Amino acid sequence: MNRITLRGAEALPDVGPLELRATGSGGLVFGLMVGLPSVASLFTAPTGFRFWLAAVTCALLAVALPFLLVVQARQRALGVLVRLDSYGVGVGGGPATPWRDLSEVRSVKGAVVLVPRPGVELPVVPSAAPFSRPGRRAAAYVRRYGSPLVLMPRGLDAGEQRILAAVRRLGRIPLGAG
Structure with a gap:
């Protein structure tokens, strides 16, 4: 019997990567x-x-x-801004940051903040805004959230709960609340 047709199959976790x-x-x-x-x-x-x-x-x-x-x-x-998979977090088609390089993930005022371990540099999510400067955005995010890797679900195709569920499932790193 196919797993999908089993009773309660809608509660099965999503096992694939999450592309934002x-x-x-x-x-x-x-x-x-x-x-x-x-x-x-x-x-x-x-x-x-x-x-x-x-x-x-x-x-x-x-x-x-x-x-x-x-x-x-x-x-x-x-295209794909962020990819969460079993290896880690890939941003903008660049190399993925392994989950072990992240100390925690926080939910802060409608944003999902991925906090790096000391000494680890994280990229900033690409922006299509015409006058956006990645360096300035990264510095502003570090001042406000403590990390340059901040996901704003209101501008992405997945909500905060779906992103946090993917982090729980794939990353197995502590979730905090800011």
Whole structure:
């Protein structure tokens, strides 16, 4: 009998690696939600303050939407940002950091922080933001979270609980709460 058809099979753990990709459609959707009413009000507000407010909003939208489309395309082009597997944590297609090089994993304010052992350098997750500098982001993450390797589930295709479950299953390292 196939294991999948057994009663309670939905409780079986996921045994494969977890690959995390950027989702990145939130800014585009927000821009459209703000922009469409502004365009509509431009046609219904012929004079006065409402006209100028709608015109300025439409102009900002005309600049912001192409910018958001570029960011969206760059995020899709990045592919797999982080791969959690039985060996360790791979970031941006680079060499994987073995689980033994991590001291703990913390959940801090909606972020999953992978903390290195002393002397181990971790990479920062790639970003599609046009003016993002990996060195500056790594320094900011170290100041705020204590590690440069910070996973922000709200921008990834897997939630915090799924990431923590993969760490528990694959890494067998202590989970803490920040």
